[in-house]
Amino acid sequence: MPELPEVETTRRGVENSVTGQRLAGAVVRNGRLRWPVPSDLDALLKGQVVQRVWRRAKYLIFETQTGSLIVHLGMSGSLRVVSADFPVEKHDHVDLLIESGAALRALRFRDPRRFGAMLWQPAGAGTHPLLAHLGPEPLEDDFTGAYLHAELKKRSTAIKLLLMDNRIVVGVGNIYANEALFRAGIHPAMPGDKLRRAVCDRLVVIVKETLAEAIAAGGSTLRDFVDAAGKPGYFQQNYFVYDRSDQPCFKCGTPIRTTRQGQRSTFWCPHCQSR
DNA sequence: CCGACAACCTGTGAGC
């Protein structure tokens, strides 16, 4: 489920419910995620006030006075604000308990595949090894055509794999790598060092636009998902190429082709993405 | 340093 737009939508959906709130602790039903959830999570969080909720790459960071809780949604994770007595379902592995007057609420972490993570970092979260060596945020001003061109010059790997390499830029997952390359007219197998500066300028703008559009769409269709009793929805998205193998390209009608790169599915239009 | 790929885990849909 989560690419960067969903993670950012989740952040926006939960931040008002937890910022400035005191935590009553945590309930860990299954701590066997990507890495073990700290066994003393309840004690670590009890009494802490959440000062802000921010995002770095696809990590959500709940900052308190004594440290930061780092949350990753993996492939299938979600976070919702529910009443603490709301019935627990099969893959609801962790509740972060939020004191809010008389009613106890929970920030409930669900993750069927358990590729997600929940880690504690006593100092600033930026010093955590997982966050220490990440490339720029795609939506920030330091992700520029000049920067991308300089990075790609060193590499002959296929551009799609480089776009998904978090040392170069974070937060571009499989869907948006496919979509951005279609929009930019770039063949996904093009070696990185073959992209001219002007093409990099254009690709950077397109990556930003593609992610920003998805965040806007997620925000509009998932507005109340944190309060909903049902499972969180996934925003309706008209993909140009993703998951459209053999279907006609929306621009030229040529059947969309599919292959694998780096053990991930790649979709492209052989006519529109000639270079 | 780089690239290739195995691994973590459950659910779902296609095909037989």
Add this chain to the structure above:
DNA sequence: TGCTCACAGGTTGTCG
């Protein structure tokens, strides 16, 4: 229906 297989939005770790 039920079985088996391939694949799924991510990322780390290991190997050559």
